[in-house]
Amino acid sequence: MTAAHAPPMPAVARAEARGSIYRLAAAALGYPLAETQQAFADGRFHQSLDDAWQRLSGEPWPRLAPSASLTDLEVGYMATFIHGDKGKxxxxxxxxxxxxxLAGLSPGSYLLNVQAFYRHFGLTAALGDEGLKDEPDHLVAMLEFCALLCHLERRALEGDADVSPYRRAQRDFLARCLGPLLHAVRESYARQRDLGLDATLEHLIETLPDWADRQCRALEAEVGPCPDPGSSKATPDTASQPLWD
Known part of the structure; x- marks a missing residue:
């Protein structure tokens, strides 16, 4: 069974599964913690991700050998995402x-566009909790934001409220921010060799871009296509915000 032929599921369950994948991916791709390594080693991470992945795609998440130790997990993570030539x-x-x-924007203007999404949902202060306050365009911050949008969508569904603002926000953020970053990370990683990255992290890097594209298409089918982002360059605070209200 392919992702295109996954069984239909209730909207609440779909939002919950989508949010779980974002949340688990964010936890895995953050700086390695002992709890993360333990969850990889004892199978809890696989069980949680496999459940959500199968509900959305109809396909299992593969069982992958975990790093032998937290040190090994850290070394591979550091070699891949922290260290490199000329300090980059x-x-x-x-x-x-x-x-x-950046699509012609300065880094500062791009960051303002990303922060406009967060600010609309009251996340400016929350970013500091994970040490990412100065990196709103960090992959982990973006994944956590999408997990929040899925939570808000699910809450609206359970309360019989309008879900379209949250779906439009997800669609726009996937199309303009998270999706392109996931593809860029995958392309960058494909040019590397033997960095010792944990197999689960490697598989996330390889599969999340296409999965995010499918989520974006599904959202476009529900709330329409993502508008042309051209107008967002000059006024990030007003670019997408009205579309969500």
Missing amino acids: PRVPLVANAYPDL
């Missing part, structure tokens, strides 16, 4: 490190 990461996890993603 081999595979950056921040969007402003990829000039093609």
Whole structure:
């Protein structure tokens, strides 16, 4: 069974599964913690991700050998996402490190556009909780934001409220921010060799871009296509915000 032929599921369950994938991916791709390594080693991470992945795609998440230790997990993560030539990461996890993603904007203007999404949902202060306050374009911050949007969508569905603002926000953020970054990270990683990255992290890097594209298409089928982002360059605070209200 392919993702295109996954069984239909209730909207609440779909939002919950989508949010779980964002949340788990964010936890896995953050700086390695002992809890993360333990969850990889004892299978809890696989069980949680496999459940959500199968509900959305109809396909299992593969069982992958975990890093032998937290040290091994850290070494592979550091070699891939922190260290590199001339002090720059081999595979950056921040969007402003990829000039093609800026679409002619300065890094500061691009960050303002990303922050406009967060600010609309009251997340400016919350970013500091994970040490990402100065990196709103970090992949982990973007994944966590999408998890929040899925939570808000699910809450609206359960309360019989209008879900379209949250779906439009997800669609726009996937199309303009998270999706392009995921593809850039995958392309950058594909140019590297033998960095010792944990197999689960590697598989996330390889599969999340296409999965995010499918989520964006599904959202476009529900609330329409993403508008042309051209107008967002001059006024990031007003670019997408009215579309969500």
